[in-house]
Amino acid sequence: MHIVVRESDEEVGRYAADVIAQIVRRGGATIGLATGSSPMSTYAELIRLHKEEGLSFADTQAFTLDEYVGLAPDHEQSYHKTIRDAIVDHIDLPLSHLNTPNGVAENLVAEAERHESNIRKAGGVDVQLLGIGNNGHIGFNEPSSSLASRTRVESLTQSTIDANARFFENPDDVPRLCITQGLGTIMECGVALLVAQGESKADAIAAMVEGPVTASCPASVLQFHPHAIVVVDEAAASKLKDRAYYDLAQANRERLIANGGTL
Numbered sequence: 001m002h003i004v005v006r007e008s009d010e011e012v013g014r015y016a017a018d019v020i021a022q023i024v025r026r027g028g029a030t031i032g033l034a035t036g037s038s039p040m041s042t043y044a045e046l047i048r049l050h051k052e053e054g055l056s057f058a059d060t061q062a063f064t065l066d067e068y069v070g071l072a073p074d075h076e077q078s079y080h081k082t083i084r085d086a087i088v089d090h091i092d093l094p095l096s097h098l099n100t101p102n103g104v105a106e107n108l109v110a111e112a113e114r115h116e117s118n119i120r121k122a123g124g125v126d127v128q129l130l131g132i133g134n135n136g137h138i139g140f141n142e143p144s145s146s147l148a149s150r151t152r153v154e155s156l157t158q159s160t161i162d163a164n165a166r167f168f169e170n171p172d173d174v175p176r177l178c179i180t181q182g183l184g185t186i187m188e189c190g191v192a193l194l195v196a197q198g199e200s201k202a203d204a205i206a207a208m209v210e211g212p213v214t215a216s217c218p219a220s221v222l223q224f225h226p227h228a229i230v231v232v233d234e235a236a237a238s239k240l241k242d243r244a245y246y247d248l249a250q251a252n253r254e255r256l257i258a259n260g261g262t263l
């Protein structure tokens with residue numbers, strides 16, 4: 001894993017957006033988008049790159065990680081609507097290129113399989129942006145998810161329901177089920193780019209990077225990913241034990257890049 005520690009949320013966003021922009025500029029890219037507050041600074045920077053520096057997403061395809069079951073795409077809290085508000089409606093990615101699972105599909109199992117097979121048909125995701133839940137989940141793969149899981153209907157844990165209740169008027173309105181890309185699905189992406197900010201993510205980040213690979217911390221499966229980049233702020237990095245080595249390794253990578261290497 002590449003561990004990149006930056007001083008502020010804004011700088012986390014700038015670093016992550018640069019990784020995505022490099023891949024988008026190659027043309028015909030497929031990007032994986034995540035909801036939640038963590039990717040917001042990355043989206044802000046991608047929008048700036050689009051508006052001020054001509055970064056175009058016109059030939060990019062996008063897939064989201066997950067969706068709440070029971071919320072129609074135009075529901076204020078659906079992940080379809082959330083991702084449109086956060087980035088898609090502010091860049092030139094055609095709406096027809098945005099692929100999200102439909103949380104009100106009549107046959108949810110078939111809908112999950114459709115999302116999975118559309119990713120495959122698009123040739124896979126080149127770069128997948130990820131946040132991490134306090135309990136180590138990625139997408140909505142809660143602890144105990146198979147490390148080889150595929151896109152499926154899944155149950156949310158009480159801790160995730162509680163964490164996401166802040167977005168709903170009434171805690172009882174938080175959906176209990178979701179459709180999420182599986183860990184095996186996510187692991188097939190070209191670059192896994194995980195961003196995290198704040199003290200509340202420090203335990204999950206330490207468990208993911210320095211703990212064992214275990215379904216108890218689903219994000220730890222990224223230790224098996226050939227190209228995982230973890231971009232965190234100081235607070236989210238605060239429980240990492242091997243910090244000095246990560247800083248050294250990142251400085252060396254930046255030197256190699258400056259000398260003409262690629263990420």
Ligand code: GLP
Nearest residue numbers: 035036037038131132133139140
């Ligand atoms: C949600 C999403 C995840 C997200 C996580 C953290 O439940 N399904 O994709 O990474 O929670 O959210 P936040 O970034 O708001 O802390």
